[in-house]
Amino acid sequence: MPAKIAIVGAGLMGSGIAQVAAQAGHEVVLRDLDTAAAERGMTTIRTSYDRFVVKDRLSREDADAALARITTTTDLEDLGDAELVIEAVFEQLDAKHEVFRALDRVTREDAVLATNTSAIPITQVASVTRRPERVVGMHFFSPVPMMALCELVRGHRTSDETLDRARAFAEGVGKTCIVVNRDVAGFVTTRLICALVMEAVALAESGVASPEDIDIACRLGFGHAMGPLATTDLTGVDILRDAALNIYADTADEKFFPPALLSRMVTAGALGRKSGQGFYSYES
């Protein structure tokens, strides 16, 4: 029988993980701080299922059955009998610590506690629990129903059994996993994208080539679905600048130090798609 899953945080990522879990047959409890936030998550899920139905990728019946498997709550105690809990709250260590302290208290002893952090070392997240061997990184990608990767990250004390259980869940919802054996800042994926983006920004900044041509080079030369500067606009210029700064703080490796152009764009509010202006304009 599919495991009972709990998700903490019903935002972009939490609702996406709840959606794929319920579709794979899991009972899901989705927790947020207040009812309005939990309901926003449910609306996102309903809208996404509807889209899959319209595109004939899911039957109405299966979508309704999946929706019926998701319940929302604001009460942490309702997560007590979940076998796997996936945390997807804000990317701040304090927020994650508050959640993991509470999870350690309310969940069953054998529950796996996973975090969807994009960059915070798992060892740091696990340090506030009495069961660091059961804490693991499960880094899904946005939009979760569409993106096939799950980056599994071992903390210093994550057990093989915990990693296997996390993998079984991720593969069961249709993802392909890679394993990060040491939880260095940025893991594998955030390191790779930061290295590429910082170099792309440096090339654009020094006038070696235009943003458009740098993106075309990566799409047509390397088969990337999207160029690095268009990716930066989509992810958020500020998000990638902060991610690179975190990796730089951990490694002192200069290739991760954000070029001045990136910081100037953040100061000017040119944050990419969400602000209407980044390396490209989205105002029209």
Ligand SMILES: NC(=O)c1ccc[n+]([C@@H]2O[C@H](COP(=O)([O-])OP(=O)(O)OC[C@H]3O[C@@H](n4cnc5c(N)ncnc54)[C@H](O)[C@@H]3O)[C@@H](O)[C@H]2O)c1
């Ligand atoms: N957005 C992305 O593309 C992406 C991709 C991969 C990983 N991540 C990571 O996933 C995590 C969540 O990101 P997101 O984009 O979904 O954020 P988001 O801001 O969309 O959602 C966060 C949600 O967590 C809720 N929350 C905060 N504290 C809580 C608590 N104590 N209990 C329950 N709910 C709480 C908030 O109310 C909000 O609804 C972050 O760690 C982020 O780095 C994000």
